[in-house]
């Protein structure tokens with residue numbers, strides 16, 4: 001009952017505090033003396049291995065010319081470099097310069113719109129421009145970037161680097177890099193060339209397929225030109241169905257609706273379908289999608305929610321958690337997840353609105369400082385949302401089998417996945433096969449999982465084994481491709497072997513940055529140039545640093561042992577077993 005009240009309160013504030021105040025997120029780069037002796041983390045303030053990265057200094061170029069001279073001096077002295085962005089939203093250690101004393105080049109001041117060509121519908125922007133500003137500037141010129149990620153607090157350079165996407169199988173598909181027609185990259189160069197140069201790539205250059213999705217290992221993306229479309233409207237309706245036929249329906253649905261996606265609530269055996277199609281700009285409607293989880297949120301209520309979740313974990317209260325989960329998903333649905341028909345009120349479906357008002361959101365970034373009274377939920381200063389975030393994509397040809405395997409696990413453990421529904425379930429989105437060397441190799445459905453992470457790395461989670469098994473089924477049984485900007489260590493195990501053009505990417509990297517000054521330990525591991533993706537130590541499987549092979553990789557003292565999967569026997573997961581330790585002792 002108390003829980004119910006708390007949640008209702010939360011919802012009250014989510015609705016009424018909307019857009020009033022918020023403390024914008026911090027800069028991920030912090031230095032002790034001026035711009036020297038710095039650390040960098042991500043927007044959550046925590047990397048998968050809980051480490052903090054170091055750098056000797058941070059630089060803020062304001063022009064491409066300054067960028068060239070900064071890259072030249074790093075290249076001349078063979079110093080490691082990495083680009084940092086305004087908020088650094090990638091989960092893995094992408095943004096860290098190699099070693100301890102590399103240089104961070106921040107794109108905070110490279111955030112201008114360079115050119116809008118309304119005639120050709122092309123727009124040229126600097127690498128540090130926020131997605132929000134890109135969408136708005138295009139709209140002011142009557143133009144639309146049809147597909148984008150759903151969160152607009154990310155930069156053009158960062159989102160391209162990780163292959164970020166929305167949801168579509170139509171046209172060029174949902175990944176923003178499909179709309180890139182040219183790029184300017186600042187790379188290291190020879191002594192004769194002055195140690196750095198600008199490489200300008202257009203659609204007739206094959207190397208553009210390396211540059212579009214690059215983790216930033218080729219150099220600094222200075223400018224990007226995108227092919228836009230005339231502004232259009234969308235007509236959106238959410239429909240709930242049971243998930244009996246989800247595995248098959250997914251294939252049909254993606255082909256039928258241009259911007260469809262699905263929120264799946266596996267424990268409730270339900271799916272929320274986003275029926276979202278392009279309509280004429282003349283259709284009436286001024287809808288707005290101000291997605292509730294991306295609004296300024298009261299930190300006190302986030303703290304209460306976290307405390308509830310920690311208590312449910314500590315007391316193994318699976319029932320309580322499933323009840324809370326139903327309340328969360330039910331309420332979000334009632335509030336149409338943040339959709340309104342006119343920017344103020346939700347009066348019913350369909351909601352019709354301009355693409356720029358419907359495609360992406362993030363009002364928690366805006367508005368005034370309020371001393372952390374309200375925040376983006378995942379604000380690194382408070383860490384009230386402390387989560388694992390996995391995302392991998394399964395080819396359309398395997399998606400039905402994958403969904404059915406997850407359902408088998410739900411049959412065996414009906415309460416195991418409520419933990420996902422506390423974060424509104426699994427988000428399923430479509431991405432098309434790409435010519436980008438590190439883009440999707442097939443038409444896929446991307447599955448996005450967000451769930452509770454313990455503050456203590458050695459404390460196992462309720463039904464930990466089931467989620468670990470799903471992760472291994474997706475990645476290893478069905479050849480899933482991990483999102484480059486999310487996931488944990490184990491997701492990247494031998495990942496480069498899943499990319500037929502991986503070797504082409506590496507040869508462009510060798511050509512552009514032969515010394516590897518833009519590479520770090522993480523990129524070398526992911527690209528297969530270095531061992532050590534998995535870290536085998538006590539408790540490593542609890543944090544996804546490894547796949548367990550011995551009990552000590554789990555938490556035997558807390559009765560979590562390394563066991564085969566229930567559906568996928570090849571999986572190795574940390575399973576709770578109440579009776580096992582007495583047997584081990586015998």
Ligand SMILES: Cc1cc2nc3c(=O)[nH]c(=O)nc-3n(C[C@H](O)[C@H](O)[C@H](O)COP(=O)(O)OP(=O)(O)OC[C@H]3O[C@@H](n4cnc5c(N)ncnc54)[C@H](O)[C@@H]3O)c2cc1C
Nearest residue numbers: 088089090127149150151155157158161164165216221485
């Ligand atoms: C709340 C939230 C919602 C999200 N929603 C989505 C979504 O809907 N769809 C999706 O696909 N992803 C989503 N993501 C993931 C996100 O899109 C990626 O993590 C994205 O890469 C973040 O962009 P960023 O600007 O923060 O880049 P960062 O994370 O700071 O950087 C990513 C990498 O790119 C490099 N880099 C950045 N700029 C440049 C440049 N100019 N030149 C060279 N290298 C550069 C960095 O060094 C780093 O290696 C979401 C993440 C969060 C936290």
Ligand SMILES: *[C@@H]1O[C@H](CO)[C@@H](O)[C@H](O)[C@H]1NC(C)=O
Nearest residue numbers: 030031032033036037038039
């Ligand atoms: C560098 O920063 C660390 C904290 O990140 C601090 O402990 C150390 O004293 C700083 N060193 C100098 C020389 O400022």
Ligand SMILES: *[C@@H]1O[C@H](CO)[C@@H](O)[C@H](O)[C@H]1NC(C)=O
Nearest residue numbers: 181182200201202203204205
């Ligand atoms: C692409 O760039 C090359 C030079 O690198 C140039 O000759 C060609 O005209 C450009 N093509 C387009 C379509 O701009």
Ligand SMILES: *[C@@H]1O[C@H](CO)[C@@H](O)[C@H](O)[C@H]1NC(C)=O
Nearest residue numbers: 240241242243244245246269
């Ligand atoms: C799911 O819904 C379909 C109709 O869409 C119905 O035929 C079927 O019986 C339902 N299944 C369950 C398990 O409720």
Ligand SMILES: *[C@@H]1O[C@H](CO)[C@@H](O)[C@H](O)[C@H]1NC(C)=O
Nearest residue numbers: 395397398442477478479480
């Ligand atoms: C689909 O899954 C099978 C195993 O069931 C795997 O061998 C195959 O590579 C997967 N297909 C793709 C395109 O990933």
Ligand SMILES: *[C@@H]1O[C@H](CO)[C@@H](O)[C@H](O)[C@H]1NC(C)=O
Nearest residue numbers: 049489492521522525533535
């Ligand atoms: C794995 O974890 C280690 C730290 O334990 C980290 O240094 C490394 O970069 C990680 N690798 C990947 C691919 O995530």
